[in-house]
Amino acid sequence: MADTFDLELVSPERLLLSRPVEMVTIPAAEGEMGVLPGHAPMIVALRGGVIRVREGGRETESLFVMGGFAEITPARVTVLADEATPVASLSRAMATQRVTEAEAALAGAPQTPEAQDQAQARLAAARAMADAAQAA
Known part of the structure; x- marks a missing residue:
């Protein structure tokens, strides 16, 4: 199994993030959901919440999304966010x-x-x- 997977975060305005990551936590409609390489394929609705990105064994980025969808495959996660803002902003x-x-x-x-x-x-x-x- 690979150590990373590709994460893409897209808002209506632009591509916000596109790179290999170790893990991402997304605010799925059913609750927080951690995704690692090799995850089962699925499409999930997102609620307003924070997406947390882990690289190099630590959290490197956190972005707030107002909702949207995530498509998860074993090698890629694509987040289509209604609106996304870095938490620090x-x-x-x-x-x-x-x-x-x-x-x-x-x-x-x-x-x-x-x-x-x-x-x-x-x-x-x-x-x-x-x-x-x-x-x-």
Whole structure:
């Protein structure tokens, strides 16, 4: 089994990361998920949270994603993020504003299950961003 796999992180604006890594932890919709070389193939939905990259036996990078999808194969992980920001670049003020906007969107969302689910997911992602900004 190889010691590394290729990780690509793509946002709508650009390719943010493309290199071999030892491990990545992603915020899957079902919970945190660690991926190592040789992982079983799958596609997972992402929730708002932090992607942590390990290289050389240590965490080298952490990026906040607002959601998206990850395609996992034994030799590659491709993350298609709705929005991605290095955790070090997150500000508490920006995160607080995003929470306020998401709360207002939830309050004004149509009372359909789909609209409510989307608004609640957006609020959860904004709160995760606020938590990541506090920790940074």
